[in-house]
Every structure is written in C-alpha cells, then in structure tokens.
Amino acid sequence: QHGQILALSLLFTSIYYSKDQHGYFMFTDFFCYIPSRNPKEVQYLIDWYFNMELTMQYNSSVGGWTGFTPAGLITAAKFNADKHDVVQRILERELVVKILCSKTVISVEPNVSLQTVEDNVLTLECSTLDFYPKHIRLTWFSNGQEVTEGVTFSDVLPNGDWTYQAHTYLTLTPGKQDHISCMVQHASLKEPKIYNYESSKNQTENYIIGGVCALLLGAVFLCGGLIHYKLRRRSFAIKC
Ligand SMILES: *[C@@H]1O[C@H](CO)[C@@H](O)[C@H](O)[C@H]1NC(C)=O
Numbered sequence: 001q002h003g004q005i006l007a008l009s010l011l012f013t014s015i016y017y018s019k020d021q022h023g024y025f026m027f028t029d030f031f032c033y034i035p036s037r038n039p040k041e042v043q044y045l046i047d048w049y050f051n052m053e054l055t056m057q058y059n060s061s062v063g064g065w066t067g068f069t070p071a072g073l074i075t076a077a078k079f080n081a082d083k084h085d086v087v088q089r090i091l092e093r094e095l096v097v098k099i100l101c102s103k104t105v106i107s108v109e110p111n112v113s114l115q116t117v118e119d120n121v122l123t124l125e126c127s128t129l130d131f132y133p134k135h136i137r138l139t140w141f142s143n144g145q146e147v148t149e150g151v152t153f154s155d156v157l158p159n160g161d162w163t164y165q166a167h168t169y170l171t172l173t174p175g176k177q178d179h180i181s182c183m184v185q186h187a188s189l190k191e192p193k194i195y196n197y198e199s200s201k202n203q204t205e206n207y208i209i210g211g212v213c214a215l216l217l218g219a220v221f222l223c224g225g226l227i228h229y230k231l232r233r234r235s236f237a238i239k240c
C-alpha cells in the first residue's frame with residue numbers, strides 16, 4: 001500500500017575481509033536500508049566488524065561514521081575527518097542506490113498510453129507498462145465523473161523480469177462527445193496521474209467533413225453537368 005513502511009534491509013555484498021598477523025578478522029558489510037518506497041530515503045550503510053565485533057558503522061543519513069567501541073570511535077573520527085573518505089562514500093551511495101538497490105525494491109513509474117483498440121474504434125485502452133511494484137489502480141473518468149460501466153480490467157501481468165503491466169478497457173457510447181481520461185495510481189507516483197484521451201474523433205470529423213465536401217463538390221459538378229446537359233437540351237427541369 002502507498003506510503004507503507006517497508007523496512008527492508010537489503011544485503012547485497014560483503015565485500016572485504018582480511019586477517020591480520022594476530023588472527024583478527026576485519027569484515028565489512030555494505031547494504032541498503034530502505035524505509036519506504038521513496039528513493040530519496042534509501043540509506044547506504046557499511047557495518048565494520050573487527051574480530052566479529054561491530055566496531056563502527058557508516059550511515060548515509062547521518063553522513064558519516066559512528067564508532068561503537070573505543071577503537072571504533074577513534075577510527076570513525078579519523079574517517080570522518082578524511083575528505084577523500086567523505087566524498088568516496090557519497091559517490092558509493094549514488095552508485096549503490098542507483099544500480100543495486102533501486103531496481104530491487106524501489107517503485108518504477110508505469111509507461112502509460114491511451115488509445116483506441118486497433119479493430120474497435122469504440123473501445124479505449126489505457127495501458128500501463130513496465131511498473132513496479134505490482135499493485136496499481138486504474139480508473140476511467142468521463143467528464144470528470146468516474147465510469148464503472150463498460151469497463152474491464154486485465155490481470156496485472158508479470159513481464160518476466162521484475163516489472164508488470166496492466167490494461168483497462170472502456171467501451172464508448174457511439175456519438176457521445178465525452179471528455180475521457182484514465183487515472184493511474186501507483187506507489188511510484190506522488191499523486192494520481194491523469195491521462196486525457198486526445199480524441200482522434202476530431203480527425204475523424206475532419207475526414208467526414210472533407211468527405212462530405214468532396215461529395216457535395218462532386219454533386220455540384222454532376223449537377224453542373226446535368227444542368228449543362230439539360231440546358232443544351234432546352235429542358236428546364238433542373239433537379240439536383
Ligand atoms: C541511519 O541514520 C538515520 C538517521 O539518524 C536513522 O534514522 C536510521 O535508523 C539509521 N539506519 C540504520 C539502519 O541504523
């Protein structure tokens with residue numbers, strides 16, 4: 001559900017460990033902490049162990065290292081005073097969050113399109129592609145009013161990777177000039193997004209008007225021919 005706390009801690013690597021001459025192990029854990037679906041809230045963390053003991057931790061929300069043992073306090077202070085380390089951590093966070101953490105847990109905005117179904121001009125399709133997570137809500141509006149009649153929904157379909165797609169269909173009433181829109185609600189969107197149907201009806205109307213004009217023009221020519229013909233025959237019964 002939107003805004004729900006995920007509290008997911010994602011462990012992706014335990015990159016570095018070594019053994020010193022006294023048989024002490026140093027071990028670091030790099031991970032993301034994702035308290036919500038807001039990418040800005042993702043925390044980048046490094047747990048630093050020495051001889052199985054958590055001695056210090058880097059937390060990107062804090063913006064530095066925190067020591068937990070006497071040795072950890074000293075090292076943390078040293079690292080925090082080191083400009084290179086500070087910059088390095090910020091760059092790491094950018095990369096780690098973007099490449100490794102975001103795809104796994106953070107929401108991805110759907111790619112939305114609104115069009116008529118190919119062989120059925122009276123059915124509109126609102127397609128939402130490549131979104132994450134799965135839960136999505138699609139609503140049709142006609143002149144600002146929610147429409148439920150003539151509406152169908154597809155299942156939310158997995159794409160085979162980690163994303164999903166969903167479709168909804170609205171059957172239009174012939175001849176109605178309604179202002180139709182499709183509203184998308186998804187965890188990736190701060191607020192519902194509304195997509196208006198740019199009616200190709202206008203285009204159709206233009207074609208029709210064009211057609212009618214051509215027809216009239218043809219009729220005028222035809223009539224002209226008829227009139228001409230009849231005039232030549234001295235007949236005044238001109239009907240068109
Ligand atoms: C990182 O620091 C923030 C801000 O102090 C804190 O709210 C959060 O719980 C810390 N994260 C972890 C995993 O300890």
Ligand SMILES: *[C@@H]1O[C@H](CO)[C@@H](O)[C@H](O)[C@H]1NC(C)=O
Binds near residue numbers: 111112
């Ligand atoms: C959105 O989907 C359409 C249709 O599949 C595709 O052509 C377009 O490239 C997609 N846009 C993005 C930003 O993925």
